[in-house]
Amino acid sequence: MTAYELLSVETVPAYVESRPALRDLLGPGAVTSVREVSDGNLNLVFVVGNGSRGLVLKQALPYVRVDPTWPVTAERNGYEAGALRVHNAVAPGLVPEIYDADPARHVVAIEDLSDHRVWRGALNEGLRHEGVAADLGRYVARVGFGTSVFGLGARAHKAAVAASVNPEMCEITEDLVFTEPYVTHEHNRIRPANERDVADYVGDPRVRAAIGTAKLTFMTHAEALVHGDLHTGSVLVRDEPRSTRAFDVEFAFYGPLGFDLGALWGNYVLAAARALALGDEAHASWVLGLAQETWEAFEEEFTRLWPGRADPRVGELEPYLTKVYGDAIAVAAAKAARRVIGYAGVSDIDTLPEDLRAGAVRGVLGAARLLLVEGGGPGVLDRVGGVLAGKNL
Numbered sequence: 001m002t003a004y005e006l007l008s009v010e011t012v013p014a015y016v017e018s019r020p021a022l023r024d025l026l027g028p029g030a031v032t033s034v035r036e037v038s039d040g041n042l043n044l045v046f047v048v049g050n051g052s053r054g055l056v057l058k059q060a061l062p063y064v065r066v067d068p069t070w071p072v073t074a075e076r077n078g079y080e081a082g083a084l085r086v087h088n089a090v091a092p093g094l095v096p097e098i099y100d101a102d103p104a105r106h107v108v109a110i111e112d113l114s115d116h117r118v119w120r121g122a123l124n125e126g127l128r129h130e131g132v133a134a135d136l137g138r139y140v141a142r143v144g145f146g147t148s149v150f151g152l153g154a155r156a157h158k159a160a161v162a163a164s165v166n167p168e169m170c171e172i173t174e175d176l177v178f179t180e181p182y183v184t185h186e187h188n189r190i191r192p193a194n195e196r197d198v199a200d201y202v203g204d205p206r207v208r209a210a211i212g213t214a215k216l217t218f219m220t221h222a223e224a225l226v227h228g229d230l231h232t233g234s235v236l237v238r239d240e241p242r243s244t245r246a247f248d249v250e251f252a253f254y255g256p257l258g259f260d261l262g263a264l265w266g267n268y269v270l271a272a273a274r275a276l277a278l279g280d281e282a283h284a285s286w287v288l289g290l291a292q293e294t295w296e297a298f299e300e301e302f303t304r305l306w307p308g309r310a311d312p313r314v315g316e317l318e319p320y321l322t323k324v325y326g327d328a329i330a331v332a333a334a335k336a337a338r339r340v341i342g343y344a345g346v347s348d349i350d351t352l353p354e355d356l357r358a359g360a361v362r363g364v365l366g367a368a369r370l371l372l373v374e375g376g377g378p379g380v381l382d383r384v385g386g387v388l389a390g391k392n393l
């Protein structure tokens with residue numbers, strides 16, 4: 001029993017009618033199609049149309065959709081609406097438009113991007129969407145500059161930090177990414193064939209030290225209103241005309257820029273591990289090259305924005321970029337490792353044939369360990385492919 005009414009295919013038309021912004025968008029009494037497409041861990045999602053235009057309704061459940069015994073704040077829907085508005089302002093065209101937010105029913109209405117597809121699925125199929133990785137680097141740069149003290153100045157940054165605290169969702173990340181994989185926990189799903197690999201990885205004191213540092217950075221470096229969960233399943237892509245949209249910003253919070261870049265890199269590692277397990281070296285190599293592509297686009301865009309900062313006495317560009325890079329390397333490792341040890345696996349690995357999975361997991365943990373041990377050292381990303389392939393570099 002929830003304290004607010006959950007949407008269903010049957011009730012969506014009346015709901016749209018009851019929301020002035022949506023009625024104006026689609027026209028009165030005009031809903032002709034409703035399709036439920038909920039497939040993430042947390043929310044109900046409906047694609048609504050009137051024959052010529054559409055929108056998407058996303059409603060937060062007060063629990064994890066795939067585990068109703070696990071309560072999660074429905075207020076995340078409001079955090080998402082707030083972050084989406086801000087991201088639309090600083091990075092237009094790289095996120096879905098937002099049409100409406102309903103704090104009583106915990107619903108946001110956003111642009112219908114049904115002509116896009118989720119990037120993770122495309123990567124799993126060995127498809128190359130050129131330019132997406134660079135678009136995402138620009139997205140992180142624009143959000144990272146525009147919502148930070150650099151873009152906002154001191155007072156507005158402090159006000160934005162205060163207005164955007166998202167403690168419950170941050171706690172999920174603190175637990176699932178930085179804690180649970182490193183302790184004995186009921187959420188962990190370790191295959192017998194990988195027990196030794198996981199024990200070696202989590203038992204390495206260098207790994208534990210680097211993860212502890214990354215967790216502290218996550219919890220205390222309120223740099224920018226980052227996406228907070230920027231994996232390849234949070235990205236929609238379209239080829240013609242090319243379009244890239246980062247969506248699903250319910251984990252948005254004031255955190256380190258490197259968190260979003262590292263999330264992308266960690267998921268490139270998972271996609272490459274899949275490709276290598278399937279014997280597609282060319283795709284693995286292309287996917288691993290995306291990390292550099294994202295970084296270069298980020299660096300170029302951030303550098304372009306830098307002269308426009310509110311206070312030229314705050315920060316130095318090169319040391320700041322070095323800090324972001326180092327943060328991102330550790331997050332890449334944490335994000336890749338959590339998906340093969342802890343709660344919420346990814347299809348890249350979980351849909352591999354059983355006999356290929358253990359090797360892929362071993363490769364991912366080897367790559368994560370390399371990244372954590374070497375930190376932001378020179379050429380570390382270039383060595384990931386070798387480790388994934390089982391070469392002891």
Ligand code: SR1
Binds near residue numbers: 041042
């Ligand atoms: C209980 S939520 C599990 C995971 O799903 C989301 O995509 C986040 O990555 C979160 O950690």
Ligand code: MG
Binds near residue numbers: 229234
């Ligand atoms: Mg999500």
